[in-house]
Amino acid sequence: MDTVPMELPVNPPVKPMLAKAVADIPPGQVYEPKWDGFRSIVFRDGAEVEIGSRNEKPMTRYFPEVVEAVLANFPQRAVVDGEVIVADTARNTLDFEALQQRIHPAASRIKLLSETTPASFVAFDLLALGDEDLTERPFAERRAMLERCLADASPPVHVTPATDNLDTARRWFAEFEGAGLDGLIAKAADLTYQPDKRVMTKIKHKRTADCVVAGYRVHKSADNRIGSLLLGLYNDEGVLASVGVIGAFPVAVREELFERMQGYVTTFDAHPWNWAAHEQGERTPRRNEQSRWNAGKDLSFTPLRPELVVEVRYDYMEGERFRHTAQFERWRPDREPRSCTYDQLERPVRFNLADVLSGG
Template sequence: MQLPLNPPVKPMLAKPVADIPPGQIYEPKWDGFRSIVFRDGDEVEIGSRNEKPMTRYFPEVVEAVLGNLPERVVIDGEVIVADTGRNTLDFEALQQRIHPAASRVKLLAEQTPASFVAFDLLALGDEDLTELPFHKRREMLVKALENAKPPVYVTPATDDLDTARRWFAEFEGAGLDGLIAKGRDLTYQPDKRVMSKIKHKRTADCVVAGYRVHKSAENRIGSLLLGLHDERGVLVSVGVIGSFPMKVREELFAELQPLVTTFEDHPWNWAAHEQGERTPRKNEVSRWNAGKDLSFVPLRPERVVEVRYDYMEGVRFRHTAQFERWRPDREPSTCTYEQLERPVRFDLAEVLTSR
């Protein structure tokens, strides 16, 4: 490709905030695979958040890009599967689209076709637009795709705060999970958390670094051990998820066996333990029940899971996190503390003495 921006390009990122910030431009937050689409004539590349191409998995999106986008263009957006029958976005069906077999890819493209929702214009023709303010890029995006037809869409946007609040309340019923807020003059900054995201719940993408077996059987997962990378790149133990149906516990056990490794090859090995790092090996027996074994089976830290949590206590989840979904589109190295919402501190004494 001979574009002003050639793949791969890292997408601009968002940081969670507690409320909708005033004076910005607001868009729905789509529940799909973040994708930067490159088109240069007959060539199309669909880049993912982890910079690995997804082009082969979405032939119907490639066809739609060729039929709807300008000849030479780079657009940031989201690949989604829209289930109009159930009036929701289907992320599970979208995950299943990532399949190694070409025959399966073709079948799924027909059974669960994907769409592309555009929300930023990075390059057009020979012009790199990333230094333009967002409101200008937005105007150019709308004009460039004014004749686009489904399955290519331009995301709705508004600068009216009341409208944004209504969207936040209403769009959740259609499977969307919040809002994105962008400064009017925001330039496009790859891999920088310079946008804001407002969600209805707290979630985090975590590395699955090990498991404990279930008390009922040795071939069932009791809990999955979660990790996040700190500012040094060290994988820190942050908590567990453990609420699974019994059948899923057995399926997970079989599914995770190829990832089983030794402690010598694991971030939470004895060396890290001796150096004082926070790892599950620091307490391999329960502080509440001396007879309870809390040792775990180490896994190569290659899989990413999105979990729900209520709040943090220090570097860990205060309570057991809840499984949300697997994230095959995320690289483990991107699972950092930076993604977490930082609650505003409040004086506990003031809470205790309030009436």
């Protein structure tokens, strides 16, 4: 899609400013919730709106309701950095899976989803206003201007909460995860806007879990290399449920893992994720399943006897699965597979998404 010609002091495409991960919340910063959505720089020039993305490809066509909201709430000429999110209204939490479904080639589907799973825009930085380029201004000034120019904005446009109080930031870090948020972002008050540079910091929740290795997929580079290991946990009914994968291994390790896994290969008839026993809607991998996010990606796998236990690092859960790809920590030969249950997982306290959006 071609970009819309605009005459703004900051014109699309623009790569967003990025954050580097740190272990602890740094003191003396401005803190914001870390939203779990699509990072988007929104450009408005009169009647023209463009929703940019991190990879600089416009997302405008996928979110017509956000375009309408921008026209109704933004100043006539402005460039705003923020996040496109979708809320699960029943649970009052973020729903990243529903957000991913919004990227669809069919116009009819886009229109339907804009009505059934409408998106919101959370603003957190102001790059331009009117004829003025603000990227060289300190963040504290940009933030104050953002609050003023969107003071009368109404949902689905929001301004993210922000604080310079470290105790408040620590409370947010603990509480907001219950609304589906991803941690905190910390920015220096005098920070200029620096596209594509990791000059902010992000603090995310890190946890470990002992999981059963239930299968593998080969790597795209060779059939004798592990691409990913499929992880399972036993639920309250004693059924091994799929919770995610680990897959970031060096080449040599991928080949060693492949050799090691051969001793555990089994048939689907003897596997807890037996296709014949699969019921529609069960959250376990399915033979020849296609990823709705990666068209054409084969999600079939080689089944393994559920005898190996691995400890993994994960950010947080989305439903019954790890939200992101888990990271290998260590093998746990001392753990019995049946002891790998959901009970070991730390569950965040539920928190109302609406209270986050309102700064409550």
